[in-house]
Amino acid sequence: KAGVTQTPRYLIKTRGQQVTLSCSPISGHRSVSWYQQTPGQGLQFLFEYFSETQRNKGNFPGRFSGRQFSNSRSEMNVSTLELGDSALYLCASSKGQRLNTEAFFGQGTRLTVV
Amino acid sequence: ELKVEQNPLFLSMQEGKNYTIYCNYSTTSDRLYWYRQDPGKSLESLFVLLSNGAVKQEGRLMASLDTKARLSTLHITAAVHDLSATYFCAVKSWGDTGTASKLTFGTGTRLQVTL
Numbered sequence: 418k419a420g421v422t423q424t425p426r427y428l429i430k431t432r433g434q435q436v437t438l439s440c441s442p443i444s445g446h447r448s449v450s451w452y453q454q455t456p457g458q459g460l461q462f463l464f465e466y467f468s469e470t471q472r473n474k475g476n477f478p479g480r481f482s483g484r485q486f487s488n489s490r491s492e493m494n495v496s497t498l499e500l501g502d503s504a505l506y507l508c509a510s511s512k513g514q515r516l517n518t519e520a521f522f523g524q525g526t527r528l529t530v531v
Numbered sequence: 532e533l534k535v536e537q538n539p540l541f542l543s544m545q546e547g548k549n550y551t552i553y554c555n556y557s558t559t560s561d562r563l564y565w566y567r568q569d570p571g572k573s574l575e576s577l578f579v580l581l582s583n584g585a586v587k588q589e590g591r592l593m594a595s596l597d598t599k600a601r602l603s604t605l606h607i608t609a610a611v612h613d614l615s616a617t618y619f620c621a622v623k624s625w626g627d628t629g630t631a632s633k634l635t636f637g638t639g640t641r642l643q644v645t646l
Binding site: 450452459460461462465473475507509515518519520521522523524525527 | 636
C-alpha cells in the first residue's frame with residue numbers, strides 16, 4: 418500500500434518568489450492536512466482539506482493557501498516568499514476528520530528561501 | 532488555545548536504562564498520538580491513545596494516557612541505540628469550525644542513547 422507522497426522533496430527559492438508543493442494521500446483517504454516544521458516554532462498546523470473544501474485553518478498569513486482536487490490530491494502555495502518560510506512542510510492524510518482517525522505523514526518537502 | 536508541553540526537551544540515555552517522557556496538555560481531550568522523527572525524515576506513527584487509561588506497548592516503548600490529569604507518558608525500557616530520535620506527542624482536537632480536527636504537537640523530546 419503506497420504511503421503519502423510529497424513532491425518535490427527539496428526546493429530552493431528566492432525571496433519574493435512563489436512556490437507550489439504537492440501531496441498525494443494514501444488511496445481512499447479523503448482528508449489532507451499540512452504542517453510546517455521549523456527549529457524555532459516546531460510543528461504548526463497550516464490547514465486541512467476534506468472533499469475539496471478547506472475545513473480548518475491555522476494561524477498563518479494569507480500568503481499561505483491550498484486546494485484539494487477531486488482525487489484528494491492537495492497542493493499548497495506560498496506567495497511572496499520570506500526567509501522565515503524556510504521549513505520542512507509535511508502533509509498528512511487520514512480517512513476522515515474524526516478525532517480518532519489516525520494521520521499518516523509524507524516524507525515532507527524541505528523549502529529553503531534565500 | 533490548546534497547549535501541549537513535553538519534557539524533557541533533551542534526554543541523554545544510557546543503554547540498558549529506563550526513562551520516561553511526559554506530555555501535558557491544556558484542554559480536555561482523549562485523543563493523543565505519539566510520533567517518532569529521525570533526523571531529516573518524516574513523522575512515524577507510534578501510538579494512538581483514544582481513551583482514559585489507555586496503554587499501548589510496542590517493543591521497548593510503552594505509552595499511556597490519563598485524561599483526568601491531562602497527561603500522557605512514553606516509557607522507554609532498557610534503552611538501545613536504535614531508539615535515538617525525536618519523539619513528539621500530539622493532541623487531536625476540533626478546529627474553530629467544529630467540523631474538522633487538527634493535531635497540536637508538543638515541542639518534541641530529542642533522545643540520544645549512549646553506550
